[in-house]
Structure formats: structure tokens, C-alpha cells
Amino acid sequence: MPEIAVLAGDYIGPEIMTAALKIFEAAQKVTQTTYTIKAYPFGGAAIDQTGSPLPEATLQGAKAADAVLLAAIGGPKWDQATERPEAGLLKLRKALNLFANIRPTKIPANLADASPLKREIAENTDFVIARELTSGIYFGQRYLKSEEAADTMFYSKTEIKRLLVTAFEMAQNRKKHVTVVDKANVLASSKLWRQVAQVVAMDYPEVTLDFEYVDAASMKIITQPTQFDVIATSNLFGDILSDEAASITGSIGTIASESKGVSGPNLYEPIHGSAPDIAGQGIANPISMINSVTMMLINTFQDTKTAGVIQQALDQTIAQGILTPDFGGTATTAVMTAAIINSIEKAAPSYV
Amino acid sequence: MPEIAVLAGDYIGPEIMTAALKIFEAAQKVTQTTYTIKAYPFGGAAIDQTGSPLPEATLQGAKAADAVLLAAIGGPKWDQATERPEAGLLKLRKALNLFANIRPTKIPANLADASPLKREIAENTDFVIARELTSGIYFGQRYLKSEEAADTMFYSKTEIKRLLVTAFEMAQNRKKHVTVVDKANVLASSKLWRQVAQVVAMDYPEVTLDFEYVDAASMKIITQPTQFDVIATSNLFGDILSDEAASITGSIGTIASESKGVSGPNLYEPIHGSAPDIAGQGIANPISMINSVTMMLINTFQDTKTAGVIQQALDQTIAQGILTPDFGGTATTAVMTAAIINSIEKAAPSYV
Ligand SMILES: CC(C)[C@H](C(=O)O)[C@@H](O)C(=O)O
Ligand SMILES: CC(C)[C@H](C(=O)O)[C@@H](O)C(=O)O
Numbered sequence: 001m002p003e004i005a006v007l008a009g010d011y012i013g014p015e016i017m018t019a020a021l022k023i024f025e026a027a028q029k030v031t032q033t034t035y036t037i038k039a040y041p042f043g044g045a046a047i048d049q050t051g052s053p054l055p056e057a058t059l060q061g062a063k064a065a066d067a068v069l070l071a072a073i074g075g076p077k078w079d080q081a082t083e084r085p086e087a088g089l090l091k092l093r094k095a096l097n098l099f100a101n102i103r104p105t106k107i108p109a110n111l112a113d114a115s116p117l118k119r120e121i122a123e124n125t126d127f128v129i130a131r132e133l134t135s136g137i138y139f140g141q142r143y144l145k146s147e148e149a150a151d152t153m154f155y156s157k158t159e160i161k162r163l164l165v166t167a168f169e170m171a172q173n174r175k176k177h178v179t180v181v182d183k184a185n186v187l188a189s190s191k192l193w194r195q196v197a198q199v200v201a202m203d204y205p206e207v208t209l210d211f212e213y214v215d216a217a218s219m220k221i222i223t224q225p226t227q228f229d230v231i232a233t234s235n236l237f238g239d240i241l242s243d244e245a246a247s248i249t250g251s252i253g254t255i256a257s258e259s260k261g262v263s264g265p266n267l268y269e270p271i272h273g274s275a276p277d278i279a280g281q282g283i284a285n286p287i288s289m290i291n292s293v294t295m296m297l298i299n300t301f302q303d304t305k306t307a308g309v310i311q312q313a314l315d316q317t318i319a320q321g322i323l324t325p326d327f328g329g330t331a332t333t334a335v336m337t338a339a340i341i342n343s344i345e346k347a348a349p350s351y352v
Numbered sequence: 353m354p355e356i357a358v359l360a361g362d363y364i365g366p367e368i369m370t371a372a373l374k375i376f377e378a379a380q381k382v383t384q385t386t387y388t389i390k391a392y393p394f395g396g397a398a399i400d401q402t403g404s405p406l407p408e409a410t411l412q413g414a415k416a417a418d419a420v421l422l423a424a425i426g427g428p429k430w431d432q433a434t435e436r437p438e439a440g441l442l443k444l445r446k447a448l449n450l451f452a453n454i455r456p457t458k459i460p461a462n463l464a465d466a467s468p469l470k471r472e473i474a475e476n477t478d479f480v481i482a483r484e485l486t487s488g489i490y491f492g493q494r495y496l497k498s499e500e501a502a503d504t505m506f507y508s509k510t511e512i513k514r515l516l517v518t519a520f521e522m523a524q525n526r527k528k529h530v531t532v533v534d535k536a537n538v539l540a541s542s543k544l545w546r547q548v549a550q551v552v553a554m555d556y557p558e559v560t561l562d563f564e565y566v567d568a569a570s571m572k573i574i575t576q577p578t579q580f581d582v583i584a585t586s587n588l589f590g591d592i593l594s595d596e597a598a599s600i601t602g603s604i605g606t607i608a609s610e611s612k613g614v615s616g617p618n619l620y621e622p623i624h625g626s627a628p629d630i631a632g633q634g635i636a637n638p639i640s641m642i643n644s645v646t647m648m649l650i651n652t653f654q655d656t657k658t659a660g661v662i663q664q665a666l667d668q669t670i671a672q673g674i675l676t677p678d679f680g681g682t683a684t685t686a687v688m689t690a691a692i693i694n695s696i697e698k699a700a701p702s703y704v
Contacts, residue, residue: 074537086537116473116574137505142540149544150506153489157499183588185426185438188494192501215591219599222468222574236535239567240592247571 002035002301005065007042011279013071019286019337020293026341027309030348043073043085053088059095067300068267072274094134098259098267100166101131105245114250127228130167131238133259135159138235155189160196167232168204176207177229181217181237221245246271253285253326256292258299268296282332285324290314313343354387354653357417359394363631365423371638371689372645378693379661382700395425395437405440411447419652420619424626446486450611450619452518453483457597466602479580482519483590485611487511490587507541512548519584520556528559529581533569533589573597598623605637605678608644620648634684637676642666665695
């Protein structure tokens with residue numbers, strides 16, 4: 001039986017995870033599938049329970065699973081912790097070898113009104129960012145002394161290459177265009193990225209490769225977002241640009257991302273954070289978490305049937321305007337969840 | 353006599369510098385002021401002439417001047433140079449101790465239509481980015497080997513402090529709000545920034561200090577740009593965010609920036625690059641270079657009279673629709689320049 005490690009995390013994390021799992025359960029009944037769900041403490045919640053943001057049992061559970069579902073971690077409660085929730089996330093990424101974070105940015109014409117950008121700029125945007133996730137300045141040596149501090153942005157050719165291969169593979173199945181974003185006019189590590197990219201590109205003669213400095217890319221995401229297909233970049237640049245890219249959709253509460261492992265399980269999670277400001281009010285938007293579940297069902301389990309059941313019910317509920325306040329609705333998380341489950345159960349006969 | 357070191361640089365650099373200097377000359381006649389202009393080779397042009405992007409004579413000339421005017425440097429011609437034009441720029445910043453780059457982002461209601469953002473989000477945006485310019489990952493140790501590469505993001509307390517003091521001083525005269533942008537949930541150097549900020553803030557009890565992660569800030573610049581007043585940040589984050597911020601104005605061709613020296617001359621320059629794609633066609637937009645001249649006149653020389661003459665003529669010319677193609681006009685750089693000079697000469701009597 002396929003096994004999923006569930007890490008609900010902090011603040012709104014458990015709220016949206018509970019919602020998504022209920023919906024997932026209802027869909028399994030319809031498609032007569034069974035997934036084993038194993039929940040583990042992670043992040044701040046794990047610090048409270050065990051003193052560590054990534055307890056050994058959580059790490060082993062995640063490693064043993066076929067996929068990992070994560071909601072969101074961190075928040076002010078643990079800002080002064082010796083080991084912060086974020087440290088647990090970085091350790092998990094490293095331990096699971098989640099080398100590539102894949103984030104789609106899509107603005108179909110019918111959703112362009114939600115974008116903070118003018119319609120004529122936003123519509124038909126459709127690109128993907130492949131962010132390197134287990135190296136770079138996130139994992140290089142660092143020190144903090146009383147008078148100075150330093151962090152190291154380190155990259156090996158191997159680390160760069162596996163990320164770029166993933167990017168070129170995606171581009172091959174898309175618009176055949178890879179843009180490597182770097183700061184090669186200043187950084188040595190960026191120069192290595194360019195060298196490796198030139199070599200990897202030879203294996204993909206149909207794919208166009210170009211380079212963009214990170215400052216220029218941060219402009220182009222706003223002024224000409226339709227120009228991109230696949231952006232391949234380092235951990236830090238990907239962190240900044242993928243959040244910038246998400247914000248031009250105007251729908252941060254809907255976007256899921258996939259982090260690819262080298263051989264072990266992939267991890268699926270919403271791109272937003274744990275939203276401490278609205279936690280506990282029961283109004284968190286569960287859409288990004290639901291989309292994380294369907295992304296997992298399709299990409300890891302090739303279970304398009306169960307994913308389709310969930311997707312259709314979600315679409316119906318959205319069309320009915322049953323939405324949380326961040327999307328202009330008045331529904332609570334529970335009301336929206338119940339509506340989606342209701343829609344799943346009603347539609348059931350057509351699927352079985 | 354006040355002395356200005358002029359570095360025209362590469363591609364459209366000399367085109368816009370020539371335009372701005374002609375206009376500046378016409379304005380000096382009107383206000384009966386005299387500035388000594390000394391031009392020096394810099395960037396790619398200097399590589400071609402001397403082999404180095406920052407020849408000794410250029411450096412000494414810049415150091416001896418009361419202010420430095422720079423147009424733009426770099427471009428594909430020197431991509432393979434042993435020492436690239438950009439290296440000359442970094443050396444100049446370090447040698448002149450230009451520790452703070454100040455960039456305004458302003459979208460008054462009457463210019464909101466130019467913004468790629470929807471009007472209701474864009475209008476009344478008015479913030480300034482104070483970017484640290486002589487340290488960070490731009491100047492830390494780096495190496496490039498065949499299998500790996502690394503760059504170091506280094507900061508000392510002193511470097512952070514002087515940038516933050518500048519930011520707080522500006523905020524004191526503005527909306528009294530400083531946002532320090534960092535990645536303190538991961539980076540040691542960011543933690544040091546937060547420590548120093550807490551201490552500096554004590555000297556400015558009227559100014560509100562808050563912190564934002566760089567990924568979140570890259571979102572907020574798009575979704576809530578009116579929330580910022582003064583953003584204080586490191587060299588690399590400032591590079592990315594200030595370009596992102598510039599692009600939400602929709603008027604990159606108009607924005608000037610100031611780089612503050614510790615004791616020597618300040619440097620003034622457009623925020624855009626050398627635009628190799630349009631160089632040599634005579635259609636480069638000179639507005640950002642003209643604005644760099646007026647910014648210099650006001651901030652370094654307190655010569656609001658000459659600055660006012662230029663400003664008024666520029667405003668008139670823009671109002672007449674005499675604009676370069678990037679702004680929807682049909683004027684060449686020369687035609688626009690002549691129109692501004694014409695406007696200066698016509699208005700002359702009222703100033704003398
Ligand atoms: C929480 C933080 C460490 C993390 C990151 O910077 O990678 C987050 O911003 C993300 O993008 O997943
Ligand atoms: C040319 C380059 C080195 C420079 C920088 O990154 O500082 C430029 O982008 C800038 O912002 O002035």
C-alpha cells in the first residue's frame with residue numbers, strides 16, 4: 001500500500017493539512033484506492049514535543065514513505081529557539097536529497113484579473129522555476145562572531161548538473177527554452193553554473209539556452225513574464241524569484257510545489273508559509289494544500305483518477321464562490337472543506 | 353570651481369552622457385554657474401584603450417573630483433575579457449568607499465498608468481532602497497576550480513552600521529519607517545544585520561523598525577508597494593530588489609541613483625545598463641542621465657537653481673511628447689536633447 005508521510009507543521013499548517021486529508025479520504029472512497037497516512041511532528045510543533053525540529057522518527061518516517069506531504073512550518077514562537085523550525089526543513093531537504101524544487105507560475109487568460117499586473121502583461125504567463133534545493137548559500141559554511149559574520153555560496157559541478165538536467169528535461173516537454181539565472185558578472189559560482197549549462201545543453205539540441213542576470217530576471221518577471229519557459233537557478237536566487245513569480249499570479253494561496261529527490265520520495269507542499277497572523281481563526285485557505293495532494297497523486301502515484309475527483313470538486317466549489325476571506329469569500333476552512341467533500345460524494349457514481 | 357569626473361562608459365553610455373552634458377552646459381549659461389567637467393575612460397572603453405576597466409588616471413580623477421557622473425558600462429564585447437568592465441565598477445565603488453546606493457521608487461498617481469502593476473496597487477508608491485555597496489558577496493573571497501566554486505557573503509558590524517545609519521537618517525526625514533530585508537532564518541550574516549539594526553534603532557526612537565525576509569519582500573514590492581518607506585539591505589539583495597522596484601514604475605529609463613561616499617565624492621548614475629541592443633542607433637532615452645545630473649546638483653552642490661532650470665525644461669519637453677521610442681515617442685536622442693536645450697534658452701530670462 002502506498003505510504004505518505006504527513007508533516008502538518010505549525011500555525012495554519014495543521015488547519016490546511018486536516019482539510020486536505022479529509023478531502024483526500026473522501027476521494028479515496030470514490031476511486032476505491034487506499035493510501036496509508038502516517039503523521040509526524042515537524043518544525044515548531046516538533047520542537048515543542050521533542051526539542052528538535054526534525055526528530056529522528058520523523059526523518060525515518062519520511063525516508064521510508066513513497067511521498068512526503070508538508071503543510072508549513074515556522075513562526076514567531078520559535079524565533080529565539082536554539083534550533084529553529086527552518087533548520088529542520090533544511091535538514092529534511094538535505095537528508096531526502098531533495099535537489100530540485102519545481103514551481104509552476106501560470107496565469108491563464110481567465111485568471112488574469114487576479115494578477116497584480118495589468119492584464120496585457122500577465123495573461124498567458126506560463127513558466128516553471130527549477131530551484132536547486134540542497135546546496136548553495138543555504139548549506140555552505142557560515143559563522144557568526146560578535147564583530148563579523150559570513151556565509152558561503154558553494155556549488156559543485158555535480159550539484160549544478162543534476163538540477164540543470166531536470167530543467168532541460170522539463171523544457172523538452174514544454175516550450176523548449178531554458179533560462180539560467182545567475183550573477184555571473186560578479187560571482188564565481190555563477191560562472192561555474194554557466195560552464196555546466198553550456199555542456200548540459202549539448203545533450204538537448206532542440207532546447208534554446210539563454211542566461212539572465214538575477215537583477216534583470218527580477219525585472220523581466222514583472223515586465224515580460226510570458227518570455228520565460230523554464231528558469232533554472234541556484235537555491236538563494238530561486239527562493240527570491242519563485243516567490244516573486246508566485247506573487248504575479250495573485251493566487252499565492254493556490255500554488256503547490258514539488259521537491260524532487262534523487263532516488264527517495266518527493267515532497268509536496270504549498271508555496272506559502274505558516275501565516276501566524278491568521279492561524280487559529282479557522283479561515284486559512286486550503287486550496288494550495290489540496291493542490292499539493294493532487295500534484296502528489298499525479299507525479300508520484302500516477303493516480304490521475306483520484307486527483308481528478310479532487311480537482312473537479314475543488315473547481316466546482318470555487319465556481320460556486322465558496323471561498324475563504326483571502327479570496328474574497330466568507331467561508332471558513334471547514335465550510336469550504338465540507339463543500340468540496342459534498343461535491344465529491346455527489347459526483348461519486350460517475351467515477352465508480 | 354566645482355569639479356565633476358565624467359565616466360561615459362560603454363554602448364549607450366556615451367550617447368546619453370553627451371546629451372546630458374550639453375543640457376547641463378546650456379543650464380550653466382542661464383544660471384551663470386561654472387562646473388569643470390573632466391572625462392575619463394572607464395569600463396569596456398577603458399579596457400579597449402588601456403587594458404584595464406579602471407585605469408589609474410580614472411581612479412585618481414574620480415577621487416579628486418567633487419562628484420562623479422557615470423553613464424553605464426559593460427556589454428557582450430567584453431564578456432570574455434580577463435578583467436571585465438564590471439570589475440572596474442566594483443573597484444571604483446570600493447576605492448571611493450561608496451558604501452550606500454540610494455534608489456528612489458516613486459509612482460505618483462499621474463504616472464501610475466506607466467506601471468506594469470494595476471493602478472490601485474501602484475499609485476502613491478513612494479519608497480527608497482538603501483543598498484550596501486562595498487561589501488557582502490560582491491567583495492568576499494571567492495574561487496573557481498574545475499569541479500567547484502564558492503563565493504563568500506561577508507559583513508562586519510561597521511559596514512552594516514554605516515548603511516543602517518544612512519537608512520534611519522533618511523527615514524527620519526520621510527515616513528519614519530525602516531524595513532531591514534534579509535534572510536535571517538538561514539544566513540549568519542543576516543543575523544548580524546538584525547543585531548546591528550536593533551542597536552542603531554535605539555538612536556531613532558521615532559522611526560519604526562521592522563524586518564522582512566528577502567523572499568517575502570520580493571512579493572510585497574509587487575503586491576503592496578505602498579507599505580514601504582526605507583528598505584535597508586545588503587549588496588546582493590539590494591541589487592535584486594532595487595531592480596525589481598524600478599520595474600514597477602514602468603519608467604526604468606528615467607531613474608537616477610546616488611552612491612554615497614564615506615568622505616570623498618558621491619557618484620550619480622542611471623539605474624539602467626548600457627543597452628547594447630539599441631546602442632549606435634541614436635535613440636537612447638537620456639532622461640535618467642539628465643536626472644542623474646540634477647540629483648548631483650541638488651545633493652552634492654546644493655545648486656537647486658541650475659537643477660531647477662534643467663528640471664523645468666525636461667518637464668516641458670516631456671509634456672510636449674518629445675520622447676524617445678522606449679517611451680512611445682519618435683524623437684531621437686539628439687532631437688530630444690535639442691528640444692530641452694531650446695526650452696532652457698527660451699526660459700532663460702526668468703532665471704537671470
Ligand atoms: C523557510 C525558508 C528556510 C524556506 C527557504 O528559504 O527555502 C522558504 O522560504 C521556502 O522557500 O521554502
Ligand atoms: C554591473 C553590476 C556589477 C552591478 C551590480 O550588480 O552591482 C549592477 O547590476 C548595478 O546594480 O549597479
